[in-house]
Amino acid sequence: MTIAIHVTDLTRRFGELVAVDRISFEIVQGEIFGLLGPNGAGKTTTLSMLSTMLEPTSGTAEIMGIDIKKDQDGVRKAIGIVFQDQSLDEELTAWENMDFHDRLYRLPKEIREQRIDELLKLVELSDRKNDIVKTFSGGMRRRLEIARGLLHHPQVLFLDEPTLGLDPQTRNHLWKYIEILAKEKNITIILTTHYMEEADRLCNRIAIIDHGKIIALDTPAQLKNSIGGDVVTIQSPDPEKIATTLVAPWISRIESHDKEVRITLVNAEQHISTIVTRLNEEKIPVTSISVYKPTLEDVFLSFTGKTIRERDADRKEGMRMHFRMMRH
Structure with missing residues (x-):
């Protein structure tokens, strides 16, 4: 069993705010691992540190045996990432977006074109490869972003809220592609989500995170049985x-x-x-x-005393109070 991601006491502070508080976990190769929690719980901050986009305040982490602090270039070569916010160029075609990204890795033209064809076929966008991205639906854009993140054959893929804002049918289609990547391509996937159904359907194991801490970590079945x-x-x-x-x-x-x-x-x-x-x-x-x-919502309620929706509401109210104080 190969350990793809190893995290020990990873912490990130922004001034007095502790966004991620000494979290530790391991993810095996080919596993789909979920970070489940409300907005502001620390999920995206965790991914940002693991992908070398944000420096940890303390703690350590390794991606495929590569230290995120000592060898950032090595980590970036080993990972692919799909951001929560869209990062495609809407004025370029699907093919051009893929080709531009592939050139950053200096791959030979023949290999580039072969991989682009393979990945567009995987996400069922071959027939739209010459269409401008601004004509794509939200689901098509997410599929293209996933394909783009796989161009350099990463061993680990980070998905930050991959189906946020998508309709249920499109979300189900996207889940299918994510499952294929793990089962058939043996890609290790770590995804953040606050959709209970998404975590239950996709993840081999789930870490429930709240206030920057991991409050529970197990398989979906075991978490629900714990109720x-x-x-x-x-x-x-x-x-x-x-x-x-x-x-x-x-x-x-x-x-x-x-x-x-x-x-x-x-x-x-x-x-x-x-x-x-x-x-x-x-x-x-x-x-x-x-x-x-029992559902994962019941698990979250059991550990925190509130539903994930109430946690979201608490955080929004906290932000409103913070801005009111700043104005006075």
């Missing part, structure tokens, strides 16, 4: 009363927030009638009840 059973969600205008009313030895966890109660228990189908009966006896109004298997 300890099925999940019953109850929507009600009085969630606090439900939380105090439903006390039973077969309930392993009960949490109340934002007009919703989430109950974790084993074999929910055996206890749902008891739950409904007790709520009726106490005359507690209920809007809806649902039963499902």
Whole structure:
């Protein structure tokens, strides 16, 4: 088993703000590894350090055995990267964008043209290779950016929010290409995302990151199993009363927030009638009840006490307060 990425106590500070706080992990070759967390959690900062675009404050990391501090050129030759923000030239064709990027690596013309053809075929853009990029849809642009990032045959590919803003159908198509790269090309992929479904579908392992720290790291299945059973969600205008009313030895966890109660228990189908009966006896109004298997959203809630959407809202409010203070 080859270790493709080795990270030890990696830290990045911006003044008093600790954006990434002593994170450590290893990724094996051919693995799809996800950094899952809300906006501002430290995901992009982590990728920026690993790709040598940002100097770590402390800690170490190696990409394919190459130290990110001691041999930045070596790291850049070993990696490909697709940024969160588009970096294509919209006035050039798909082929011209690929060719321009390939020339930066000084590859012979024959090899350049062969790789461009192969990769455009991989992402199903061969028939649009001579079209100007500004005529492409968002999904087509992301596919072209992934193809461009693979031109120099990198061993490791960084994908920063690869499907951000794309419609569900396009997102599914892009997932297919990412899976092919790992399974058939043996490329190690580290991606950042705040889409739970994306992390669950693609990643062999996931590191949940919040406030710059890794708070959980395991396979999607093991993370969901750590919750300890099925999940019953109850929507009600009085969630606090439900939380105090439903006390039973077969309930392993009960949490109340934002007009919703989430109950974790084993074999929910055996206890749902008891739950409904007790709520009726106490005359507690209920809007809806649902039963499902744990999701990564439940895992995030279990570790942080908030959903990933609430974390995003907290950070936006924090930024607004910061700017208000700066104006006064």
